[in-house]
Amino acid sequence: xxxxxxxxxxxxxxxxxxxxxxxxxxxxxxxxxxxxxxxxxxxxxxxxxxxxxxxxxxxxxxxxxxxxxxxxxxxxxxxxxxxxxxxxxxxxxxxxxxxxxxxxxxxxxxxxxxxxxxxxxxxxxxxxxxxxxxxxxxxxxxxxxxxxxxxxxxxxxxxxxxxxxxxxxxxxxxxxxxxxxxxxxxxxxxxxxxxxxxxxxxxxxxxxxxxxx
Numbered sequence: 001x002x003x004x005x006x007x008x009x010x011x012x013x014x015x016x017x018x019x020x021x022x023x024x025x026x027x028x029x030x031x032x033x034x035x036x037x038x039x040x041x042x043x044x045x046x047x048x049x050x051x052x053x054x055x056x057x058x059x060x061x062x063x064x065x066x067x068x069x070x071x072x073x074x075x076x077x078x079x080x081x082x083x084x085x086x087x088x089x090x091x092x093x094x095x096x097x098x099x100x101x102x103x104x105x106x107x108x109x110x111x112x113x114x115x116x117x118x119x120x121x122x123x124x125x126x127x128x129x130x131x132x133x134x135x136x137x138x139x140x141x142x143x144x145x146x147x148x149x150x151x152x153x154x155x156x157x158x159x160x161x162x163x164x165x166x167x168x169x170x171x172x173x174x175x176x177x178x179x180x181x182x183x184x185x186x187x188x189x190x191x192x193x194x195x196x197x198x199x200x201x202x203x204x205x206x207x208x209x210x211x212x213x
Contacts, residue, residue: 005119009105009127012155012193013044013046013047014044014083015043021199030051030052030054030067031046031048031049031071032046033073034060035074036060038059042055047197084104094110094117094123125167139197141157141159142160142195143157144156145194159198174194
């Protein structure tokens with residue numbers, strides 16, 4: 001029996017990214033999706049907020065202490081569900097075998113896919129973010145997310161001086177980000193993810209500097 005080919009889709013910082021997409025004034029700012037209050041927890045944090053240590057499921061009061069200048073927004077789940085449906089339409093171009101895990105996460109069985117691509121890696125490249133083309137904006141930041149065998153999650157990102165324009169360039173950046181993780185070659189990982197963020201309108205791209213995180 002041939003092994004199954006599974007692609008794991010995880011739209012990191014999904015709720016915060018939707019907010020930044022819909023309100024240009026939020027782009028580049030630390031955004032925290034959460035109700036304010038002692039009992040509230042963070043639903044999502046933008047990459048700008050994560051630089052201050054803000055993470056999902058963190059108490060909102062702690063996030064406010066870590067990043068007092070963050071923009072706090074109450075969750076808008078109907079809007080997030082609408083965007084999630086658009087993403088699912090993209091996924092269904094490749095396979096009908098989709099196991100949703102949440103609004104921003106799913107498993108795809110692409111062992112036999114609609115586009116005839118030979119490997120799960122090729123399908124993942126084609127999906128990236130197809131979504132970018134549908135968004136009609138340009139992604140500036142490449143994000144590497146690693147989950148170790150011990151369930152520790154590590155994230156590194158890089159914003160080059162010019163947006164990545166090919167899968168090959170994405171691969172080079174992702175590998176360079178892996179080199180910045182202080183773990184030996186013997187380290188085993190449960191998950192390795194490469195994603196795009198920091199979407200800008202084309203006319204806003206040229207003036208952006210290169211950034212490392």
